[in-house]
Amino acid sequence: MVSIRQVARQVGVSTATVSRALERPHVVAEATRQKIMAAVAKLGYTPNFQARQLRTRKSHMILVLVPDIGNPFFSEIIKGMEQVAHTRGYSLLLGDTHDDTEREHHYGSRVMARQADGVITLSARIPFRNARELISKGTLPPTVNACECLENAPVPTVQIDNAAAAEKMTHFLLDLGHRRVAFVTGPLASRLSVDRLKGYRKALKTAGIEEKKELIFNGDFLAESGAVAAEKFLGLRSAPTAVFCSNDEMALGLIRTLKAKGLRVPEDMSVAGFDDIPLARYFDPPLTTILQPKLDIGRESMKILCDMLDGRQPAQQDHTLPYQLVVRDSTGRRRAR
């Protein structure tokens, strides 16, 4: 590896001058600068980032913690993060946590070790072992949360209003004449899943419809659990005429089972999803769902973190982005059976 000293020697200047020529070209005499640039090119010099980072005490890396990078919902968000990070001179240190606390702490320690300047997490936990202590001491490293919600923590959060979105979708189904509207939850350990359930409940209440326990199925966001939910709902004495799933994958799994049992969607049962993953419009039937602005969630959370690293604290804690109810063909008016 060629270092700054070799460039300096070649040109006959000090390393300080080489450093300046590279970092703040205008403070160096033009002639000097040109000689330096020529030497840099000739020697194929690339500044050592680690050295620079150590000296400037900045890594220009952002740790991104995701429960499952294979999930298309998350990977879209990360795409948005990368866009902003790139334009602002940061790189992504990616940690797939498998939703495991140990792994979160493992990666979180990289921030403590200054390998990253801050962290954006897509799960509901702060990834530091001694999070409470750090918070009370006011020494929590710059942290932003996307999609989830960290309670009692001074951490900016970027998400849609999950409860309101779920409420809206439920009302939409209700307005279509459905009275027995079932709901498939996500893993209830996550705040976002709970919020969606709340929204569903609130809509029922507003409409004066009694909540039926058997119409709520605890899913896990995987397509297969939608399939299991379908089996269960179909086994009921009185099956629902509409099902609202907490994500698109579960809706897809549910629809598949419905069709396998000879039911038509939406004629025999309406089905709605949540997220609007890229393939949702290609489902058969195309899925009615809640569009989450995935790229924007990624972009906004990264923007906030970068601002924090630049010393600008966000004006507010909660950043609520707009969602959209996308009506496609998987939902329809309730029909007499």
Place this chain on the structure above:
Amino acid sequence: MVSIRQVARQVGVSTATVSRALERPHVVAEATRQKIMAAVAKLGYTPNFQARQLRTRKSHMILVLVPDIGNPFFSEIIKGMEQVAHTRGYSLLLGDTHDDTEREHHYGSRVMARQADGVITLSARIPFRNARELISKGTLPPTVNACECLENAPVPTVQIDNAAAAEKMTHFLLDLGHRRVAFVTGPLASRLSVDRLKGYRKALKTAGIEEKKELIFNGDFLAESGAVAAEKFLGLRSAPTAVFCSNDEMALGLIRTLKAKGLRVPEDMSVAGFDDIPLARYFDPPLTTILQPKLDIGRESMKILCDMLDGRQPAQQDHTLPYQLVVRDSTGRRRAR
């Protein structure tokens, strides 16, 4: 930030001893070690990675370059990479290149700057501006390629035999009685897409079937291009009875248009895909496709790179992983019209 000096001072030993206690505990007297560990805990000391990296000249980071992190095929592969990286003590520096050479070079320069010890790329290019020169000088940083194939470059490649897989699928369709088998390519700038096309052609040739130009559609791996392909094929005087798409998304887009036009799959037209993304089994009909071992591709490529970083060159350049023809319901025997 508390540094190693403060720990040393607290215990009354040198920084060297603290460093040893942390890195090679057995070379330090047990009593000393315990005092040090106590101080570490008390002060909340975390070693500074950047300093360690600079000193040891190892970043323990791997640059992973992906054309589109939002693509579920790629994100599964990255998942596999992360698994191996984590167990071997490496972290992922993620670069989304949008298939853009400039961005590849931007991220590639991070390796030159020692911010990463090596790179795995999922595109067909070596991400260094002066790649040729580096190769001829023998100073190419450790590089591994996954899924694509870098010609004339001393870079290990991990992939399935795309040509053989495509050939097998084509034979499968032919054996079902189809004679007019269409093919939707991926972007032909990529070697892998060309290989699949080659396999398709070879199968036709072996079967003694003349290749028809109008039965080959140049797609781009997006669902929409499958839809466009469907329009085109349906507009032919003599439409194909089977279509083989170079990935699952295009197959899905194609199927949607087919259905919209009133055709049944597979009764009126058989459709096959490639990759076996997680949702492929939930398509309607469930998609016949080539299963690529995505996690294994990720794992294997990371294993090879880590081995290289440990000084172990891989025995061979090409690492060909097994694929699988998965027959589901989107393909069937050719029927008389």
Place this chain on the structure above:
DNA sequence: CTGAAAGCGCTTACAG
């Protein structure tokens, strides 16, 4: 088993 010292490759106040 431990310490003093050198050094990884930069950047930056300070002085001129």
Place this chain on the structure above:
DNA sequence: CTGAAAGCGCTTACAG
């Protein structure tokens, strides 16, 4: 506009 010097926070041969 430029240089000498200090220092970021570690690790490691060397010596004892």
